[in-house]
Amino acid sequence: MNFNSLEFGVLLLVTFALYYLPTTRYRQWQVLVLLVASAFFYAWNDFKLIYLLAFSCVLNAVATERIITWKFKRDNDKKALQWLRWTVLINLALLVFFKYAMFLAGLIPGLATNTLATIPLPVGISFYTFQGISLVVDTYRRDFKQVQLDELASQGKGRLRSIFDLSFYISFFPQLVAGPIVKAREFVGQIGVKYFTDVAWVYAIKSLILGYFLKTVIADHLAENTIVLTIPWITSLSSLDLTVLLYSYSFQIFADFAGYSLIAIGLAALFGYKLPINFNFPYLATSITEFWRRWHISLSSWLRDYLYIPLGGNRKGSGRTYINLCIVMFLGGLWHGAAWKYLLWGALHGVFLALERLLGGKSKQRTKLRAVLGWFYTFHVVTLLWLTFLMPDITQIKLYFEGFTSGASSHASLIFSCLLFGVWVIVYHVVAWFNEHKPIFMSRSKGGMLEGIIYGVMLYMVLTNFGPPQEFIYFQF
Amino acid sequence: MITRFSVSLVFTILLLAMIHLGIIRWGKIDGVKEHSNYFSSLSRIETAMNVVTADIAICGSSLSGRLPASENIINLGVDGGSAGQSLNILKNGKFSKPNIICIEANSLYSDTLEQEDKIVDVVNSITFNWRRGVTLFQSHNRPTGLFYKVIRSKFMPNNQRPSGNNEVKNIEIGIPSEGFSVVENVDWVKKSSFNKCVQQLRHIKNNGVETLVIVWIPNGVGSGDRKESLKNYAKAVAGETRAYFIDLEGLETNGSIQYSDGVHLSPSSAEYTQECLLNSIKAITLK
Numbered sequence: 001m002n003f004n005s006l007e008f009g010v011l012l013l014v015t016f017a018l019y020y021l022p023t024t025r026y027r028q029w030q031v032l033v034l035l036v037a038s039a040f041f042y043a044w045n046d047f048k049l050i051y052l053l054a055f056s057c058v059l060n061a062v063a064t065e066r067i068i069t070w071k072f073k074r075d076n077d078k079k080a081l082q083w084l085r086w087t088v089l090i091n092l093a094l095l096v097f098f099k100y101a102m103f104l105a106g107l108i109p110g111l112a113t114n115t116l117a118t119i120p121l122p123v124g125i126s127f128y129t130f131q132g133i134s135l136v137v138d139t140y141r142r143d144f145k146q147v148q149l150d151e152l153a154s155q156g157k158g159r160l161r162s163i164f165d166l167s168f169y170i171s172f173f174p175q176l177v178a179g180p181i182v183k184a185r186e187f188v189g190q191i192g193v194k195y196f197t198d199v200a201w202v203y204a205i206k207s208l209i210l211g212y213f214l215k216t217v218i219a220d221h222l223a224e225n226t227i228v229l230t231i232p233w234i235t236s237l238s239s240l241d242l243t244v245l246l247y248s249y250s251f252q253i254f255a256d257f258a259g260y261s262l263i264a265i266g267l268a269a270l271f272g273y274k275l276p277i278n279f280n281f282p283y284l285a286t287s288i289t290e291f292w293r294r295w296h297i298s299l300s301s302w303l304r305d306y307l308y309i310p311l312g313g314n315r316k317g318s319g320r321t322y323i324n325l326c327i328v329m330f331l332g333g334l335w336h337g338a339a340w341k342y343l344l345w346g347a348l349h350g351v352f353l354a355l356e357r358l359l360g361g362k363s364k365q366r367t368k369l370r371a372v373l374g375w376f377y378t379f380h381v382v383t384l385l386w387l388t389f390l391m392p393d394i395t396q397i398k399l400y401f402e403g404f405t406s407g408a409s410s411h412a413s414l415i416f417s418c419l420l421f422g423v424w425v426i427v428y429h430v431v432a433w434f435n436e437h438k439p440i441f442m443s444r445s446k447g448g449m450l451e452g453i454i455y456g457v458m459l460y461m462v463l464t465n466f467g468p469p470q471e472f473i474y475f476q477f
Numbered sequence: 478m479i480t481r482f483s484v485s486l487v488f489t490i491l492l493l494a495m496i497h498l499g500i501i502r503w504g505k506i507d508g509v510k511e512h513s514n515y516f517s518s519l520s521r522i523e524t525a526m527n528v529v530t531a532d533i534a535i536c537g538s539s540l541s542g543r544l545p546a547s548e549n550i551i552n553l554g555v556d557g558g559s560a561g562q563s564l565n566i567l568k569n570g571k572f573s574k575p576n577i578i579c580i581e582a583n584s585l586y587s588d589t590l591e592q593e594d595k596i597v598d599v600v601n602s603i604t605f606n607w608r609r610g611v612t613l614f615q616s617h618n619r620p621t622g623l624f625y626k627v628i629r630s631k632f633m634p635n636n637q638r639p640s641g642n643n644e645v646k647n648i649e650i651g652i653p654s655e656g657f658s659v660v661e662n663v664d665w666v667k668k669s670s671f672n673k674c675v676q677q678l679r680h681i682k683n684n685g686v687e688t689l690v691i692v693w694i695p696n697g698v699g700s701g702d703r704k705e706s707l708k709n710y711a712k713a714v715a716g717e718t719r720a721y722f723i724d725l726e727g728l729e730t731n732g733s734i735q736y737s738d739g740v741h742l743s744p745s746s747a748e749y750t751q752e753c754l755l756n757s758i759k760a761i762t763l764k
Contacts, residue, residue, distance in 0.1 A: 452484065461620070
């Protein structure tokens with residue numbers, strides 16, 4: 001179910017009304033309402049997939065209780081570690097089976113892959129699997145308060161409540177299929193009774209308006225144009241078209257994913273939950289390292305906490321640090337999809353991260369010129385690497401570069417459309433730059449009339465000027 | 478804070494709605510073609526749905542989409558689409574039933590006749606039908622679409638009325654002989670696509686449409702050989718389905734047809750082409 005569909009609007013209204021029913025302000029009721037809504041949301045397009053999600057929820061909830069019991073009540077770390085390892089392994093096995101089986105089988109010559117081709121790719125499996133792993137690892141690391149640990153490992157009636165709570169954490173519909181990936185330690189503590197009067201309305205409305213504006217007005221319009229970067233249209237594009245379209249895709253993927261994340265954050269706020277920000281104006285980054293602190297923050301921090309640091313991080317010498325960086329980015333690329341192009345994309349980012357570390361050393365000196373040059377390099381490297389994301393295969397990437405010598409004439413309406421919508425992503429980042437560098441000047445416009453006008457314009461555009469409806473790009477991951 | 482924010486938000490929306498309505502009413506911005514192919518096509522569909530009694534339906538891609546609609550002509554040209562998609566829309570949408578269907582020959586080969594089409598789904602949706610009833614939400618009134626149309630009308634070259642008369646002297650009209658088939662000799666044509674296409678057109682004929690016309694629309698793309706192959710394909714379909722074939726490319730020989738972007742007819746040339754098409758149809762129906 002898409003956030004920009006009529007059926008989602010109905011589901012949201014019904015869920016919201018039931019959630020805040022005045023006579024039923026009970027914790028279990030509210031969790032149950034959101035669990036049922038999440039199940040509806042997820043099962044809407046393919047009912048069968050709900051079984052896998054349910055299995056993931058129960059598996060991780062049971063494992064959490066077992067880990068708490070063995071580690072903190074019976075003081076048996078060995079058993080707890082066994083539970084942790086097996087749960088992580090099963091989570092990863094499910095992910096590999098449903099997402100990578102076909103890809104891996106394709107690597108073995110002569111192996112028939114017909115049966116594997118029929119395995120459906122469950123939407124959002126990469127997201128909820130990572131949340132499941134986060135839950136058991138955070139539990140094992142004792143990242144929860146004692147009260148929470150007691151609640152999560154309670155017996156009798158409390159057992160069912162705990163399973164419901166943890167299933168709710170894994171399947172909460174705003175972030176279920178495309179993030180942000182919420183760490184268990186950031187979310188589980190928030191589960192509790194929520195009141196209508198406590199809703200952060202301005203925050204929720206602003207997130208929703210901005211999110212829908214970025215997605216439906218900017219990304220969907222740009223998507224209608226960037227589709228021509230593929231066969232058969234790509235061969236009829238001029239070098240100007242190709243350049244404008246690549247930058248447009250860079251803006252589109254940002255607007256699409258950041259828009260989705262903002263909608264998720266706004267929706268969660270309507271139900272009293274705070275999700276972490278996922279994008280912090282990534283195109284302001286002055287290095288690839290900084291880019292990854294600003295882009296898909298929830299994935300970067302997940303990879304840092306649950307992969308990079310356990311691998312040794314930067315504590316085992318510089319050689320090992322470079323290897324760790326490359327491994328993390330390589331797997332980060334693979335997380336996006338079972339294809340060589342994602343591996344290539346991740347690996348290239350890893351190489352740039354390692355190079356920056358190697359060449360940058362420990363110098364913290366930042367001059368204006370260095371910042372400008374750094375921004376120029378980062379933005380263009382990131383944009384160029386999006387080609388691997390967009391194109392179905394390496395051949396089409398080659399075709400893109402060959403197009404620069406084709407001598408075809410430019411398409412004015414295509415360039416017009418890209419500029420008309422792409423420019424708002426630039427404006428969005430310029431405003432953010434002023435926010436970061438001239439906070440006193442910008443604080444005058446916050447929370448008042450000017451902000452109301454800006455959001456009013458965006459809302460009007462969402463209502464009257466949305467683009468051709470497209471699925472969110474990150475749904476496929 | 479919430480009061481100032483929400484008051485200015487609501488006030489801005491109301492103000493924008495009034496400005497928008499004013500531009501729609503007094504701005505004299507015509508046409509359905511805007512920067513988005515999707516919404517240009519939806520605009521044509523909205524216009525077509527408002528036609529009470531349609532005599533002729535034009536189905537095709539953006540090439541025929543540029544031909545003007547009128548009180549008794551519905552134009553269902555799909556920008557970036559094909560005649561097959563357009564016919565699907567005609568089949569599935571709520572339109573007045575035309576006696577004559579003109580199918581664009583140029584995109585007839587495209588194998589989309591049985592494809593699920595996003596636009597077909599949208600046309601039947603509740604939201605589309607609700608939105609087309611409200612001026613501010615109609616596809617041809619989108620703010621950026623209006624902006625595009627203004628820019629286009631200011632800067633678009635070659636918009637002079639063609640000098641030739643609109644009689645049908647240079648136009649090839651007729652039902653190609655049955656068995657006119659070069660299909661098997663052309664590698665880009667799939668036999669299955671051809672059969673599907675023929676089946677679809679026969680189905681339309683059997684459902685009470687009096688006259689089926691396959692028409693070649695002048696356009697600025699493609700080599701001579703490619704054009705010839707496409708035409709022969711369309712003629713073969715016409716022969717199999719007993720449809721009339723009209724070749725409007727003859728209009729180009731007058732040297733007066735103009736293209737706005739090197740591909741599509743300019744508004745004046747589109748008007749002129751439409752007149753020639755209607756005269757050709759008149760000649761057929763008088764036979």
